[in-house]
Amino acid sequence: MKLRYTWLLALGTLASCQYLPLQRSGTTTTEPANNKFGDITLQQIYTLQDERNTTDLLPYLSNPNSAYRQHAAMAFASVQDTAALQALLQTLQDSVANVRGASAYALGQLGHRQAEADILEQLQQEQTPEVQAQLLEALGKVGTGRAAEFLASYKAPNPDALAGQAWGIYRLGMRQQHTPQVVQKAIELLTPATLYEARLAAAHFLARTPRLDLTQHRQQVLNTATSDKAPEVRMAAAQALAKVRALDKATFLSNIAQSDPDYRVRLSAVRSMSGLEFSEISKAIVAALQDQNVNTAIATSEFLVVNNAGVPVQMLQDVLPNLLDARVRSNVIWVILKNSQPQNRVYLNPRFKQQYQNARSAYDKAHLLKALSGDVNNYEFIAEQVFLAEEPVIATTGMDALILMRQQPDFPKRLEPAFADIFKHAVASGDVALVGMAAAAIRDPKLNLRSQYSNFAFLTQAQEKLQLPRDMETNIELQKTIDYLSGKQETVIPQNPFTHPIDWQLVKTIHPNQQVLVRTEKGSITMQLFVEDAPGSVANFVELTQQGFFNDLYFHRVVPNFVAQGGDKRGDGWGSSDYSIRSEFTPLHYYEGYVGMASAGKDTESNQWFITHSPAPHLDGRYTIFAKVIDGMDVVHRLEVGDKIVSVEVLNLQPVVTSSAR
Template identity: 45%
Template sequence: MTYSALCRATAAVAVAAVLLPACATRPANTAPATASSATAPANQFALDSTLRRIATLQDERRTSALLPYLGHAEARYRQAAAEALASVQDKAATPRLLLLLQEDDAPRVRQLAAYALGQSADSTAETGLYQQLPHETDAATRHYVLEALGRCTSRAGLPSLTKLPPALATDTAALSGQAWGLYRAGLRGLTSEAAVARLVQLLAAPNTTSARLAAANALARTRGLNLAPYTAALTTAARHDRHYAVRAGAAQALAKAAADPSVPATLAALARRDPDYRVRLSALRAMSGPMFAPVKEAAWAALTDENAQVALTAAEFFLANAANEPGPTLLEKAQALPEWRVRATLLAAALRQPGAGREAIRGAVQERYTAATDAYEKSYLLKALGEDPAAFDFVREATFAPGHALVVGTYGMEALIAQRRLADFPAARQPDFALTLRQAVLGGDVAQLGLAAEAIRDPKLNLRRLLPNTDFLVAARAKLVLPRDLEAWQSLQQTIDFLRGAKPTPVPVARAASHPIPWDVVMALPAAPHAVVRTSKGNVVLRLLLNEAPGSVASFVQLVGEGFYDGKNFHRVVPNFVAQGGCPRGDGWGSTDYNLRSEFADLHYGEGAVGLASAGKDTESCQWFITHSPTPHLDGRYTIFAQVIEGMDVVSRLEIGDRIDKVELVK
């Protein structure tokens, strides 16, 4: 996820909640041990040329060459081939994977066959998965089958996933798998009253941690639910569950029960009192405009929470929900806050309020911008000014000022676009805005031109009449370098297609031949390579998952050896989601001159999982992120290549602009 791709995912992050304590293969009945507690295997690629061959075929996306390994006499090669096909995601492999699931003697092979079928999201696998379930003798495999069904099932098949066969009614593996299956189906928009009722049952305390985690996350993330009838069960889980992630997910789900008059008080109490900052944060995110009055005092108090992520979330609550609040009051409160990001967000909320005092607030923000020395603080102050069309000229001048940090220009462009989207943006300034977008495209900065192109094709902004000619967009596209500038290229091409009324152009994803796995690097690594990320807030120790993601780990190791990450910043921190760094530009739009192929091993995003950012499958490069808490909606979509084993307390304190002093490999 590069800058704009991850930003577009931020709305979904608000309900990112619960999975497991660390990235790991998920067992059937309980949450697994963290990666730090697991015994590290040997470097399998240094010992086995056949495994290197299978990984190479995965990297090259060669389905036909992988299929014969599914029938290999050695179970480890059948496992490797099935897991490789989970990354390739070619539906041509579905018949062979179904046969493997039904006939293989090794449970682990059957589990990975089910995992690969789920990754393919092939609806034609639905019948075979359901047929296997009553015959499956291994508990863990039943879990995998049910979760895969959630990725593959049709709406017609959902009732079968909602109601297990009587023989599985007390099978804890099946109950956990059912919960995760319903979660995966919910992400696809497949749900029903019966499914919701079943998830509420699975949320109850007697069920396993895994089942409760999945149920809480499903209820929090599935769209369009009315959970008011289940307020009592959600409240019990949010207040009393022993696992913080279940409490956080249940708190987030209470947003969908807002019609119940007891919900605001429950959320206010959680925001004030829960011992885990992630639960307090989730309670704040569940608060909405209609409940503003009863939760307002709790949100005020949260602005000074000891955890900066909670304080920022409280400021975001006021930005999103405060209406007709006195702007000068918000200004006064903002000026007293010590954290610059919290302060800037509350200043944005002050600017959003109607009535007297807006000019004074604007002046205070502009004064802070002029005085600020940190590029990220200046950027956030421009973001705040995005709430006020009267600041258009100030923001435009700052955006295109020579010599500024790249991140300032990126945030400035976003602020200009945000101003144009406001209802009170003056009609007389619309031509000026269009010319500003043209200036951004012709300027050649990949972030500014990518954002400008996105705005030009937004039908709500109606810019086709002011910028009907695509020549300047085509000229800018010709200057980009692929795959380094892929995201900017995508944005320009989509806009060109939009203005011309043409069909969308396929994305030019780099092939494996352009950057193959460097096996000499992989084979030289120890069995359990570790890296220390030395930051301005303290050290974070990573265990690199070499066997699961050899290409990604090798790239990271090579960049570390070059000192690539030294002196970079964490350019993006979303509370209770990710801290992201590694961008050479410092704004999320930077990359290397090569792409990697996605490596989707049987791993899951838990707390402290380290993933590679991308702009889509097979577009990974140098940026990486660390999760604050479980984020299962990323599973199978973003490569996991490492796990934090020390320093999660440091990760929880990281803020935008914090420095990566150095990354070092350690034995």
């Protein structure tokens, strides 16, 4: 797996993730280290970045040492303080390409429209391919109509610039700043002769940009979905086919779902079937439910939950005995209950409740509890299990099931007060997950729950019991709900207090190519840490690993063709530490096998992390990348919710002699 492009001078290898060799400086103080952080000045720059200290960081942008100017500019990609905007616009014209590239990336991260004109001007004179690429992508993050016109008509002079142009187009799409000309350019980039990264970015633009109608481009998108040599491009094109209106749409999507050799493409085709008559896709759906890859089966069962109208119960009952995975079975059971006649639910409910009682693992029980929410008459049973559960994942999944019940279009009005009481009980429970989930449900405007609560002191009382920064995610949910019920604009949530500074003594012991071994029930995964890109995140991960923190935890979240996520002591996704670390953003892209820090927003990371199944460019610059899988991706693709992390071990590597000022 290759990077899109190194952001400067193509130095080093992917393994090292060193963007530039540091320049010699007679005033530099160094310490023994396995990596570049033997340089005390670099430590100071990264510490100021970690502290979000704009005032003391700004002078480094004019430091005589270009390496320090570069790292200071890159620091603002994480700090994201608009007070640095003018200084970064000046360093965009620095005499050293590395500094210009870092400045371009940081300006893109700031996302301020004022940078558009300067970026366009710099593009007219920039000659370094890697910097051109950074400028073009940054333009997509800040630009408006001028940027769209420029990116649609730009003639890339080299492969780096072409990739940057394509990613710039993608970023425009995410901000809905595109034009018909931009869409046409993306279509042109799909041609087989185009650079892989440009095809990938263009396909993701078409797949992820909201409200596109790609009907007139049906053939080009279909050709890419069926013929592109890269599965990562095919899967995005298959996703884009959802935006095509065609009489034979069910036919060509069914063919892809049953024939592509890569499971990620197959499940993307299934997801694109939304809105089609079930009778047209039933054969492909039944086949996908029994796909040899469990991720395809899971995604298909989830598709049925969302698109349950017209799905025949007998067909699902016939296929149910062939479904061995608990998550797949549970989703199918949900649809069976949802679509069954009331008289049939009378005997189905006791049968499925018994399966819940007999389930051996907490995760299997959780799946089955959610399955029971297919019949609203099971709400009292589910609520009872939520508040009696000893395993957090059962309570959390049960609450999710109750919320799903309440969101159904045919939810009985007579039960509205009962569900309002359940949500109030959940907020009063003190469990961070139940509190956060119920608070989010209460403010859902589609549920119209404001009238159910004459007094919402129970929300402020729950908020007062939280421990920050550990419970920041729940605090955010509660505050949003308090504001909603009060009829106020959303309160600006204060930033997490600064805790857990970077342990530089630990950082200096970490090899630039340091590897860790993650042993799971499905096999082993070897990851390479990116200490020189994300020293705070890597040091935190190594520290937790050395403490044995991750041993015997579970992968609590697996989203097919997206991520496998673990590192949570609770096992339900709501577990955090009593401290937080800061986000660290660099010009890396989330490709297959990249490892990122989970968060509830910028600067809220602690102990949860995830591995990507496939490219996820919508995460770029928003979630810290701190590692990459270098062996065991086959294991990652087999991971399921509830698979145990047996152990995580920092592997011994021979230290290398590096100079901090080469």
